[in-house]
Amino acid sequence: MKKIKPINDAxxxxxxxxxxxxxxxxxxxxxxxxxxxxxxxxTVTSITADLILNGLIEEVPAVKSTNYQKRGRPxxxxxxxxxxHLVVGMQLTDKMATVVIVDFxxxxxxxxxxxxxxxxRSALETVDLLEKALRKSLENANxxxxxxxxxxxxxxxxxxxxxxxxxxxxxxxxxxxxxxDMLVDRLDIPVxxxxxxxxVAIAEQRFGLGREARNFIVVSVEEGxxxxxxxxxxxxxxxxxxxxxxxxxxxxxxxxxxRCGQRGCLEAYVGDxxxxxxxxxxxxxxxxxxxxxxxxxxxxxxxKGNQMAASIVERAGRMFAMGLANVVxxxxxxxxxxxxxxxxxxxxxxxxMIAEMKKSxxxxxxxxxxxxxxxxxxxxxxxxxxxxxxxxxxxxxxxDLN
Amino acid sequence: MKKIKPINDAxxxxxxxxxxxxxxxxxxxxxxxxxxxxxxxxTVTSITADLILNGLIEEVPAVKSTNYQKRGRPxxxxxxxxxxHLVVGMQLTDKMATVVIVDFxxxxxxxxxxxxxxxxRSALETVDLLEKALRKSLENANxxxxxxxxxxxxxxxxxxxxxxxxxxxxxxxxxxxxxxDMLVDRLDIPVxxxxxxxxVAIAEQRFGLGREARNFIVVSVEEGxxxxxxxxxxxxxxxxxxxxxxxxxxxxxxxxxxRCGQRGCLEAYVGDxxxxxxxxxxxxxxxxxxxxxxxxxxxxxxxKGNQMAASIVERAGRMFAMGLANVVxxxxxxxxxxxxxxxxxxxxxxxxMIAEMKKSxxxxxxxxxxxxxxxxxxxxxxxxxxxxxxxxxxxxxxxDLN
Numbered sequence: 001m002k003k004i005k006p007i008n009d010a011x012x013x014x015x016x017x018x019x020x021x022x023x024x025x026x027x028x029x030x031x032x033x034x035x036x037x038x039x040x041x042x043t044v045t046s047i048t049a050d051l052i053l054n055g056l057i058e059e060v061p062a063v064k065s066t067n068y069q070k071r072g073r074p075x076x077x078x079x080x081x082x083x084x085h086l087v088v089g090m091q092l093t094d095k096m097a098t099v100v101i102v103d104f105x106x107x108x109x110x111x112x113x114x115x116x117x118x119x120x121r122s123a124l125e126t127v128d129l130l131e132k133a134l135r136k137s138l139e140n141a142n143x144x145x146x147x148x149x150x151x152x153x154x155x156x157x158x159x160x161x162x163x164x165x166x167x168x169x170x171x172x173x174x175x176x177x178x179x180x181d182m183l184v185d186r187l188d189i190p191v192x193x194x195x196x197x198x199x200v201a202i203a204e205q206r207f208g209l210g211r212e213a214r215n216f217i218v219v220s221v222e223e224g225x226x227x228x229x230x231x232x233x234x235x236x237x238x239x240x241x242x243x244x245x246x247x248x249x250x251x252x253x254x255x256x257x258x259r260c261g262q263r264g265c266l267e268a269y270v271g272d273x274x275x276x277x278x279x280x281x282x283x284x285x286x287x288x289x290x291x292x293x294x295x296x297x298x299x300x301x302x303x304k305g306n307q308m309a310a311s312i313v314e315r316a317g318r319m320f321a322m323g324l325a326n327v328v329x330x331x332x333x334x335x336x337x338x339x340x341x342x343x344x345x346x347x348x349x350x351x352x353m354i355a356e357m358k359k360s361x362x363x364x365x366x367x368x369x370x371x372x373x374x375x376x377x378x379x380x381x382x383x384x385x386x387x388x389x390x391x392x393x394x395x396x397x398x399x400d401l402n
Numbered sequence: 403m404k405k406i407k408p409i410n411d412a413x414x415x416x417x418x419x420x421x422x423x424x425x426x427x428x429x430x431x432x433x434x435x436x437x438x439x440x441x442x443x444x445t446v447t448s449i450t451a452d453l454i455l456n457g458l459i460e461e462v463p464a465v466k467s468t469n470y471q472k473r474g475r476p477x478x479x480x481x482x483x484x485x486x487h488l489v490v491g492m493q494l495t496d497k498m499a500t501v502v503i504v505d506f507x508x509x510x511x512x513x514x515x516x517x518x519x520x521x522x523r524s525a526l527e528t529v530d531l532l533e534k535a536l537r538k539s540l541e542n543a544n545x546x547x548x549x550x551x552x553x554x555x556x557x558x559x560x561x562x563x564x565x566x567x568x569x570x571x572x573x574x575x576x577x578x579x580x581x582x583d584m585l586v587d588r589l590d591i592p593v594x595x596x597x598x599x600x601x602v603a604i605a606e607q608r609f610g611l612g613r614e615a616r617n618f619i620v621v622s623v624e625e626g627x628x629x630x631x632x633x634x635x636x637x638x639x640x641x642x643x644x645x646x647x648x649x650x651x652x653x654x655x656x657x658x659x660x661r662c663g664q665r666g667c668l669e670a671y672v673g674d675x676x677x678x679x680x681x682x683x684x685x686x687x688x689x690x691x692x693x694x695x696x697x698x699x700x701x702x703x704x705x706k707g708n709q710m711a712a713s714i715v716e717r718a719g720r721m722f723a724m725g726l727a728n729v730v731x732x733x734x735x736x737x738x739x740x741x742x743x744x745x746x747x748x749x750x751x752x753x754x755m756i757a758e759m760k761k762s763x764x765x766x767x768x769x770x771x772x773x774x775x776x777x778x779x780x781x782x783x784x785x786x787x788x789x790x791x792x793x794x795x796x797x798x799x800x801x802d803l804n
Contacts, residue, residue: 215641229732231633238734239617240769245731250724250762253653262762264724322652322666329647330631330732332640360664362560362650367642 014039018047027060027077056084080105085149085393089386092155094119094171097133100382112137123174127182152389154196154381160241161194192392198243199384201228204337206387209372213335220340225267251319269319282308317353325360339374416441420449429462429479458486482507487551487795491788494557496521496573499535502784514539525576529584554791556598556783562643563596594794600645601786603630606739608789611774615737622742627669653721671721684710719755727762741776
């Protein structure tokens with residue numbers, strides 16, 4: 001017999017519904033929670049009383065005065081109580097581990113980066129680096145590990161988030177490791193692990209441009225190409241929990257060699273390393289410089305009109321448009337968010353690229369998706385990890401309540 | 403204030419849950435419905451009594467004897483009552499309109515095809531053709547339109563199913579037409595319209611290889627390339643209701659010219675017309691023959707070792723592998739179903755193509771999706787439309803009950 005798998009939302013309790021309504025619109029009056037959840041006013045009053053009693057939310061003076069009351073009690077809004085929990089977001093890259101400490105309402109307390117000379121580390125070295133960065137950041141903020149309710153960590157590569165399992169990461173030499181378990185053993189607090197691009201999608205949904213959309217994708221280009229997909233308000237993870245791969249979709253049969261060992265991947269045309277391996281042919285001035293500096297020189301030369309440099313950058317933009325159009329054809333999202341440091345440069349998101357992308361999607365009267373560029377600061381990835389940790393800690397806190 | 407959009411399943415009533423549990427496993431004992439829906443035995447008994455009273459389901463002698471009872475009432479199963487409704491599925495192509503009449507349990511009553519000499523018709527001619535095919539098929543089966551509870555129709559092209567709106571179809575000269583409304587005005591019975599590949603996905607989910615999977619894609623190659631995506635048991639429609647496009651994802655920058663006017667589309671390498679425009683260079687024997695016959699000759703010549711013919715077919719297979727790998731990288735489905743008449747030939751689904759596809763997806767320990775080939779008969783598309791009509795008629799019948 002085939003078992004009907006219950007969908008997540010059907011199992012959500014009234015408490016879950018009320019809490020997420022408050023998180024989404026915090027601060028918000030009770031009457032709006034009633035409208036949003038469809039629960040009765042009495043139920044909402046009882047649940048919010050319980051949440052206040054347990055310190056997860058608090059009353060604050062009303063900021064919305066749409067229904068101004070002349071008499072009676074002063075109106076109050078409900079918001080997430082920042083002091084309820086401290087959580088940590090961390091991002092691992094080939095160059096460093098970055099940490100941000102936030103309160104339960106997402107307010108940033110402090111941040112810290114620990115550089116690492118070794119771009120690819122063993123599983124054990126990875127755990128060491130993450131622990132060291134966490135302890136240093138807590139020390140700087142006069143906090144102990146016991147003060148923290150959970151840590152969210154973003155890792156590049158193929159990560160099964162729900163299982164806390166890393167199939168492969170470009171910054172970890174070991175493959176197929178239960179990294180979440182290793183970190184829980186070491187730190188003895190809840191750890192939530194996921195692919196870094198998925199966490200950027202969660203950050204956009206929670207704090208950023210994705211708050212109003214039900215179906216959107218977030219694409220980030222830095223050393224590699226990352227993508228997170230949100231369908232019907234939920235992160236899409238695919239059948240093995242790892243979510244979507246954009247960087248390794250193919251844009252050319254038997255094309256350029258990719259870091260992953262295959263040929264013709266989008267990343268092999270638009271990733272930093274892809275541009276730099278052609279850059280040596282165009283510009284002699286690059287040798288001996290850091291990858292970051294080389295990228296700056298290449299992009300500036302292209303802008304100044306160096307034809308070979310411009311040719312490298314232009315092809316990358318066109319390939320990016322093609323890869324993006326393929327996702328749009330397959331997913332038809334309402335919104336595409338281009339995020340990340342690389343968006344500071346305009347070669348990937350200029351109007352010409354977006355026009356080329358729109359030219360390559362089926363044009364038959366249906367509206368094209370909106371494309372928005374989000375020039376996050378350096379903490380984009382880390383704030384995504386923090387948002388993920390808040391989700392995880394909330395789930396634990398509500399489970400204790402239910 | 404942002405309104406939390408209620409998800410479909412959350413609004414499902416107990417009656418909806420019980421009815422869909424019966425459809426999924428028909429015939430099935432009451433105890434299994436209790437287990438599947440999570441409803442109490444008393445509720446299930448009351449709902450099924452109501453459904454029997456209204457003639458939508460019926461009791462039949464139990465076929466499953468897992469819990470053999472020695473004494474007491476003979477055990478019964480519940481099944482959908484075929485006689486409850488008659489519905490029609492129709493498929494429109496450039497060559498004909500096909501009709502199948504089925505009962506409420508999906509049992510085929512009769513089928514009929516009306517050829518059409520005109521491959522591209524106006525909106526009005528399309529309605530005329532569909533009406534004529536429907537009336538002829540009913541006449542052959544000694545039925546009247548009033549005997550039919552609903553018609554499902556599959557149309558190639560970009561169709562917004564929920565809106566009953568055709569943005570564009572290769573077989574209709576008019577664009578952006580409210581075809582569903584036009585048909586309802588003409589026929590005066592409920593009409594359910596969708597893209598034909600989406601309906602094949604529904605057919606696979608209801609009758610075929612997709613019955614056990616929650617996340618799968620169905621790819622069909624004939625004149626064009628179609629795809630239907632099922633995520634978490636539901637057809638994925640994207641933000642404008644039209645679902646996913648595989649045929650017009652790009653596999654080559656500035657590549658071969660496609661019927662849609664763009665360049666480098668997958669369809670421009672693997673669709674029948676794409677193969678045939680190169681076939682003239684390889685084989686003189688083709689001129690003056692029908693497209694279908696030309697395809698047969700080309701594929702047979704390739705099989706017999708004609709190198710130019712083989713080169714055409716081989717490239718199509720490799721491009722198909724690449725386009726399919728892109729969907730797998732983006733979606734990570736658990737199952738890919740290759741369906742349709744073209745699957746009778748092996749150039750698109752031979753082991754080499756599947757191996758090449760698997761070589762082009764991220765290989766990092768995560769399991770590859772299963773690939774299955776479904777060599778449906780000619781009625782595949784039409785049965786999909788019938789399944790869709792059963793869904794629509796069920797929804798109407800249950801709404802009347804609730």
